[in-house]
Amino acid sequence: MAYTIGNAIIYTGDEIIEDGYISFDDRVISTGKMDDLKSKVNYDAHGMLLMPAWVNAHTHIYSALARGMNIYFNPKTFTQILDQLWWKLDRNLGQAEIEASAYAAAADLIHSGVSTIFDHHSSQNFIKGSLAILKKVIVDTAGMRGIFCHETSDRDGTQIESIEENIDFYKLNRSGTVAGMMGLHASFTLSDTTLREVSKVCDGKIPIHIHVAEGIEDEVYSINDYGLRVIERLDKHGLTIPNSIYAHCIHVDESEAEMIGKSKGFIANATQSNMNNAVGIADIGMLSKRAKVVIGDDGFGFSPPFDLRITPLGQKIAKNSPTAFSTSDLKSLIDNTFELASNHLNLKFGKIKTEYVADLMVIDYRSPTPVSKENFWDHIFFGIGSPVRSLFINGKPVMIDGEIKTFDEDEVKKESRRIARILWNKVK
Ligand SMILES: [Zn+2]
Numbered sequence: 001m002a003y004t005i006g007n008a009i010i011y012t013g014d015e016i017i018e019d020g021y022i023s024f025d026d027r028v029i030s031t032g033k034m035d036d037l038k039s040k041v042n043y044d045a046h047g048m049l050l051m052p053a054w055v056n057a058h059t060h061i062y063s064a065l066a067r068g069m070n071i072y073f074n075p076k077t078f079t080q081i082l083d084q085l086w087w088k089l090d091r092n093l094g095q096a097e098i099e100a101s102a103y104a105a106a107a108d109l110i111h112s113g114v115s116t117i118f119d120h121h122s123s124q125n126f127i128k129g130s131l132a133i134l135k136k137v138i139v140d141t142a143g144m145r146g147i148f149c150h151e152t153s154d155r156d157g158t159q160i161e162s163i164e165e166n167i168d169f170y171k172l173n174r175s176g177t178v179a180g181m182m183g184l185h186a187s188f189t190l191s192d193t194t195l196r197e198v199s200k201v202c203d204g205k206i207p208i209h210i211h212v213a214e215g216i217e218d219e220v221y222s223i224n225d226y227g228l229r230v231i232e233r234l235d236k237h238g239l240t241i242p243n244s245i246y247a248h249c250i251h252v253d254e255s256e257a258e259m260i261g262k263s264k265g266f267i268a269n270a271t272q273s274n275m276n277n278a279v280g281i282a283d284i285g286m287l288s289k290r291a292k293v294v295i296g297d298d299g300f301g302f303s304p305p306f307d308l309r310i311t312p313l314g315q316k317i318a319k320n321s322p323t324a325f326s327t328s329d330l331k332s333l334i335d336n337t338f339e340l341a342s343n344h345l346n347l348k349f350g351k352i353k354t355e356y357v358a359d360l361m362v363i364d365y366r367s368p369t370p371v372s373k374e375n376f377w378d379h380i381f382f383g384i385g386s387p388v389r390s391l392f393i394n395g396k397p398v399m400i401d402g403e404i405k406t407f408d409e410d411e412v413k414k415e416s417r418r419i420a421r422i423l424w425n426k427v428k
Contacts, residue, residue, distance in 0.1 A: 002029055003395065006041035008050035008362065013335075013351030015373045022050065024358035026395040031352055043390065043400070045362050049371075052350050053115035053359040053391060054304040055341045058209075058247045058268035058296025061119050061134060062093055064101040064108075065420040071427055078215025078279050079188075086122075087155065092426045093123035098130055100419035102137035103412040106144060108302035110399050110406075113361035113388035115145055116341045116349070118245060118268075118296065120183055120209055122151035127161045131169040131180070139178045143398045143406040145359075147344050148173075149183025149209045152190070152198065159194045167201050176347045176357075177394065181245070184210040187230045188221040195237040207243040207265075207344075210234070213251035215279050231256035240265060243343045247296065249287060250280045261291035266340050269333070271314035272307055273298035281318040284311070284325065284333075294337040305384045308334075312381060327377035358395035361388050 002023045010020035010031060021037045023029045066089055075081040093101070098121075109117060117138065123130050131148045138146040148169060152162035162183070170180030182202050184190060187210075190198075202208065212230050213219050222230045231252060234240055240263035247268040249257065260267060267287050274281060287293050297307050308330060315325035338350025348356040365386040371379055391399040398406050 001025070002039070003042050003392075004037070004039055005043045005045055005050060005360070005362065006034055006037060008045035008048060009367075009371060010352060011049065011051040011376055012353060013052060014353075016371055016376065020050070022352060022360070024360070024392075024395050026358055028352055028354055028356050028358055030354065043362075047366060048389060049363045049365040050352070050360060051363070052338070052352060052356075053113050053361045053393065055116040055337045055349060056109065056114050056296055056302070056304055057118050057266065057294035057337050057340055058245060058270055058298055059105075059117050059119055059302065060121070060299030061101050061105040061117075061138070062090055062098065062121050062123060063299035064104040064302075065097060065416065065423055069420075069424050069427065077217065078277055079217055081277055087124075088427050089423075090122040090151075091124050091156070092423060094126045095133060096419055097423050098123055098126065098133045099137055100416040102134050103142075103407065104416040105302050106138055106142040106407075107404060107409050107412060109144065110142065110391055110404055111388060111402075112303040112305060113363065113391055114302070114304060115359035115391070115393045116147075116345070117144065118147045118181075118209065118340070118344075120149060120151060120247070122185075124153075124156045124158050127158055127165050129165075131165060135173065135178055141407055143393050143396055145177045145341070145345060145393065147179045147181060149181040151183045151185045152194065153185035154191050154194055155185070155189045159190075160197070163198060163201060167206075170206055176345050179344050181209040181344075182206050184208055186211040186214065186218055187233055188218045192226070192237075195234075195239065199238045202239065202241060204238055204241055207241050207245070208234075208239055209245045210247065212246040212249050214248040214274070214277075216251050219251045229253065229256055231259050235259055235263070243340070245294075245340070247298065248274065248279075248282060250274060250282045252287075254286060254290065257287050257290035265291060266336065267291050267293045268296040269293055269311060270296045270298035270300065270307065272310045273300040275310070275314065276300060281314045283318070284315055284329070285319075288329070288332070292336040292339070293333055294340050295333050309381060309384050327381050330381060331377045358392055360392045362390040363387070364389045
């Protein structure tokens with residue numbers, strides 16, 4: 001039975017339909033002007049904006065309970081940020097903490113209009129079965145789509161267990177709503193022995209999801225210890241696999257970006273997180289000429305609209321030029337992010353057209369100026385911040401008029417606050 005949203009300004013990915021309607025089941029069936037609609041309307045958008053829901057190309061659900069945690073924190077380098085905060089946190093995550101993190105993140109993501117996430121998980125003392133917990137909450141309960149992996153790293157000696165978790169999950173979960181990848185922390189915490197093992201199991205087919213040159217030390221260690229830059233090292237091990245995600249790439253050089261592009265990999269940018277960690281700002285212009293750049297949030301807030309504004313601002317300030325990054329550059333990044341989701345889930349994302357997935361959001365954006373296909377991304381960039389009122393994923397209503405329909409948000413937040421208190425007492 002088709003569901004119809006009417007009286008919306010629809011951005012289809014290619015054009016604007018004013019006074020539009022859309023009918024869908026799990027896919028888009030038809031769109032057009034209200035005057036041409038024959039069936040009844042199930043949801044009246046009252047002139048609000050309807051567009052494809054967001055995809056988040058790099059996030060960390062496991063960071064959700066860190067918000068407001070007070071521990072000793074005085075890092076001088078990026079590695080010290082990991083050591084003083086994230087590695088302490090992830091060693092203390094068990095089943096209850098992972099589940100609470102997933103619900104807390106899901107609530108924020110849904111309110112921000114996100115349908116699909118590429119999550120990079122880490123719980124170094126609870127590895128086996130950790131990805132199934134994320135899937136149960138994010139996909140089975142919240143009704144979102146997720147591509148999950150566990151962070152393989154030599155730092156705690158758990159690398160083999162992580163590789164197994166990634167492979168087991170990848171083999172079991174390959175549908176239009178869930179998939180797996182091979183999660184790797186970063187070159188500087190992975191030995192050659194581990195990379196050889198990863199290479200063997202990935203066999204050039206299972207894409208990797210890894211942090212690359214987020215801090216300058218990743219490149220420095222790689223060059224000093226292996227005589228290779230980070231991407232060269234991964235390539236030597238046969239790990240530049242199509243549809244892999246290389247998060248950050250702030251300090252890669254042109255030849256590394258070239259290698260990522262040639263291998264059909266994607267570079268995930270997360271400017272907001274990079275600013276927070278003071279690790280630098282990736283040169284998106286340089287990277288984009290050579291590879292496809294996508295947008296993630298690195299677990300900083302689960303709110304793509306913030307990243308959509310900060311990404312261009314970061315480029316402008318880094319280049320000292322108000323024309324360093326245009327809103328059409330922003331559109332390219334978003335289109336790439338939809339393409340990444342399409343490649344992993346074997347469905348069409350990012351447009352409101354027949355056969356595309358019915359992942360749609362209704363934003364309470366009532367423009368003070370005309371909206372056209374030419375200026376649509378100016379509206380997104382300058383006018384962003386309007387609340388997402390309703391979200392449909394896979395054709396199903398996940399949030400209607402600000403209320404999440406797939407779980408009880410108040411209950412979930414109450415529980416996550418309880419679990420966070422316990423967790424904070426454990427993280428020293
Ligand atoms: Zn990250």
